[in-house]
Amino acid sequence: MRRDYREDIDWLRAIAVLAVVAFHFEAPAVYGGFVGVDIFFVISGYLITGIIQSEVKSGTFSFAQFYERRVRRLLPALYAMVVLTAIPSFHYLLTSERQEFFRSVAAVVTFTSNFFFWFQTGYFEHAAVEKPLLHTWSLAVEEQFYLALPLSLWALLRFVGGRRVVPAALGVLSLASFALCIWLMRTDRSADAFFMSPPRAWEFLIGGIVAIPGFPVLRHALAQAVARATALVLIAIPIFSLRQGPGFPGFNALTPCIGAAMFTWSGIGVPTLKRSRYSPFNVARFFGQISYSLYLWHWPLFTFARFSKAGLVLGATDKVALFALTVLISSLSWRFVEQPFRLKGLAPTRGFMFRIAGLATLVLLAGSALGIVASQRPSEADRVALQLESFNAYDYQPLYRFGSCFAPASGVLDEVCLAFAPDKTNLLLWGDSLAAHYFHGLGKTTDPRLTKTLQATQAACMPTFNAAAQGNAWCRGFAGQMDAFFADHKPALVILSADWLEYSRPPRFDGMIADLKQTIAKLNERGVPVVLLGPAVQFRSRLPSMLMRAHLRQVDARPDDFVLPEIFDLDRNMKAALPAHEGFSYISVVDVICPARQCPLTLDGGIPLAWDHAHLTAEGSVYVVSRLALKRVIPGQPAGLNPESRDSGSTLTRVPE
Incomplete structure (x- = not known):
């Protein structure tokens, strides 16, 4: 050497x-x-x-x-x-x-x-x-x-x-x-x-x-x-x-x-x-x-x-x-x-x-x-930041039914997640974590005497029947489980939601849209109406951390500085690529929640809309779901589904946007 x-x-x-x-x-x-x-x-x-x-x-x-x-x-x-x-x-x-x-x-x-x-x-x-x-x-x-x-x-x-x-x-x-x-x-x-x-x-x-x-x-x-x-x-x-x-x-x-x-x-x-x-x-x-x-x-x-x-x-x-x-x-x-x-x-x-x-x-x-x-x-800034800091260790698992109906350890959803209630209107929430974060809001904004929300959510898995398009084994298994479920079940409505921004990253947008169209068509053929929720509000970084830094620096928290602008372009492109038709409608989350692109950052009591860069807090979930057009098609709300159509598989002509 x-x-x-x-x-x-x-x-x-x-x-x-x-x-x-x-x-x-x-x-x-x-x-x-x-x-x-x-x-x-x-x-x-x-x-x-x-x-x-x-x-x-x-x-x-x-x-x-x-x-x-x-x-x-x-x-x-x-x-x-x-x-x-x-x-x-x-x-x-x-x-x-x-x-x-x-x-x-x-x-x-x-x-x-x-x-x-x-x-x-x-x-x-x-x-x-x-x-x-x-x-x-x-x-x-x-x-x-x-x-x-x-x-x-x-x-x-x-x-x-x-x-x-x-x-x-x-x-x-x-x-x-x-x-x-x-x-x-x-x-x-x-x-x-x-x-x-x-x-x-x-x-x-x-x-x-x-x-x-x-x-x-x-x-x-x-x-x-x-x-x-x-x-x-x-x-x-x-x-x-x-x-x-x-x-x-x-x-x-x-x-x-x-x-x-x-x-x-x-x-x-x-x-x-x-x-x-x-x-x-x-x-x-x-x-x-x-x-x-x-x-x-x-x-x-x-x-x-x-x-x-x-x-x-x-x-x-x-x-x-x-x-x-x-x-x-x-x-x-x-x-x-x-x-x-x-x-x-x-x-x-x-x-x-x-x-x-x-x-x-x-x-x-x-x-x-x-x-x-x-x-x-501790300074005054510390005391104000303490509430925001707590969201960095936010316990989201009970809200998502983690380990059971979201990200089950076995890769297979528990039976309770997809169990029909014969005397109620059964809705199915299908997607990844950005679907799971709506579950709490749906539970708080629907009448449990009339409606039951089923949940099929898996981390980082797009809601599609095309198992080959999924990037890992548990997502392919998840797609197969859902295909088997729909073979003998007809929910009154299927709500699709996911991290569309992730699944559409170039050059995957066209492939994502093709998969969604095939999945929607297959559900409609089986007599199941579909609502697709567009991109969720996403922030440039963790919202609580950004709010905390803004307070420390004594500057105004502005949505233009905090919100990820790509979600608006993606929403526009998805809306154009997935036009409404009989049995299907696209609902723009950002159009409803962010008028003139001004998304809310905090709710009453200073609660952040999201506990990280995108996933809603419990209060945020209720806030968003209560304002979406979903309220018009859920029993107990104006223009709701006919209770006689519960579990009957009757088609939805069009979900209002």
């Missing part, structure tokens, strides 16, 4: 950091950019293992020297970011949020932030974007790995040795770590697998295995090129196709980690070439060199930039400008903070470096304690 500079490692760092930044900045198509962190873990394992084994072999290894390098590499830029991030926290955070922020500062400087955020929130949950230091969890995992690896590797190399023993030992440890990760995933503890060091250790270790002498080295240029091309494909697949959620890390982390290990493996022994100043490879090397500072700065800048916007959403122009600013700040951090400490221009001796690091740590811990104490007393 040579410890010469390897340009390709900086290329890989660039891929990793740009993937993470693109994911967090919500760049189009970069759905799985979070795997860049896993790539960093592999790189760290490779480099640290290579350094330790080469120094042990030459007799120059020193734990003090090892940790001096880690301190110089990690702490100056990290501490500078933490200090400067604290400044905008006094303007953009509630006092209660600042209290949590200063607690996270203490966790960051003690490298326990993975534990801190593990207790606080999931990485992919809504509240994550409101935590400026959340991204430091990965640094804590890395530092904890640095505490265990040097001693273990030193002992193996010093007392066991052997070209095969050390790789075998690392392989066994890697398999044990991966097995732990999979076990945690399968026992519904994905947060443990995500944030904790032991189930992440395998990612570092597979990089370390490649660095150990005895691992085969590619000598032929063609083999190196094929390995590198394969590695890039393995890295690109999850970056552009993997979706965030509880299915990560687990098996989904294998592809990017194997790809990163192959990439480093393919470059062993390959010399760094001289390139022209404007070569694209030099651009990649630049981003690789500033990758640590870029990772440190991108997330707090994104968080506070969101807080500065009324709708908590950054437009495309905002994101481009923010990326440029992030690169500029990161370059300055690399040039004037990272480099002087790493090259010993500042703190030239080991003892001096350790003293500076220790003093800075104590200062930050003291500042953290003062910040926590200063944030003990």
